[in-house]
Amino acid sequence: MDYIDFCKKYYATTKIPISLLLGTAEKYSTIGELFSVEPLTDYPVLAGGPNPSIHFYSSEIIYGCICIEETDYVIILGPIFECPVTPSQINLFMQESAVPAAYREQIVEFLYTIPTTSRLHLARHLSLLHLILNRKNADIPEILEISFGNTVNRNSHNVKQFIENKENEELHSTHYMELELYEHIRNGNPKKLADFLKSTPLNLNEKKLAKSPLRQAKNIFISTVTNVGMIGAIPGGVDVERAYHLMDMYIQECEQLQTLKEINDLQYQMLFDFCEKAGETHLPSGISADIYDCMNYIRSHTNEAIRLEDVAA
DSSP: OOHHHHHHHHHHHHOOOEEEEETTEEEEEHHHHHHTOOOOSSOOOOOSSSSSEEEEEETTEEEEEEEOTTSSEEEEEEEEOSSOOOHHHHHHHHHHHTOOGGGHHHHHHHHHHSOOOOHHHHHHHHHHHHHHHHOOOOOHHHHTTOOOTTHHHHHHHHHHHHHHHHHTTOOOOOHHHHHHHHHHHHHTOHHHHHHHHHHSOOOOOOSOOOSSHHHHHHHHHHHHHHHIIIIIITTTTOOHHHHHHHHHHHHHHHHTOOSHHHHHHHHHHHHHHHHHHHHHTSOOTTOOHHHHHHHHHHHTTTTSOOOHHHHHO
């Protein structure tokens, strides 16, 4: 297969940037072709994790990685943004990618053309590429590195049991359990959230919202993601616009699903995604809010001349 031609056609179809590496040397990249940037000879290797895998250069810039088996070729998808691109993300990308400042205006326009893509959707892209290039199936949860053991299977049973109980009017109030769930998300601690979910069924709504089990599960998901964003993530420090965008993205993703298991898996991904986003906003131990703001400002403007007055302001 002509891998460079494949990469060009993939970008033309999806508008997701793609790079082809031979070892650590870049042989092709969307950015290099569009802006005539010289190929990197020491490309950062996204190593570790399953094949394919997802990696983060920062909390808001995501890449997908797939090794083409029995070759030294590696394909990198990205950058991927889950929310609309912000100026700080543009600065961070310019810094991480070592793109010359002369290309800034063109790069800004280019980044705005990249479709916002959830981690789940990126995992599906990687799964498809794995099937095409390596002729192997890739499990979506493994790509996302979600390892809840039997918790996901138990949750599928819980949803089924939940629906049956509702029909028999046997379900008890879940008010306090919901409050605890939102508190874990607000606190931004994924480990405590995982422990909570392993021991607690996700029966998240008492009202009958639909006649069919699939529509019921979707309506419960929509109700849950709204509460998670409004009661958990935003009070936990997640930017309002970012939280609303993620809520919309997950609702649209859910509406496309056709099985209870897919909805349950998406529900777990959604809960941990919001929890991680809230955790990212918490101050590191021993650092004041003012100092933390200064650190973030400097980190996102390292490719510019920064004055002391700018940081202080």
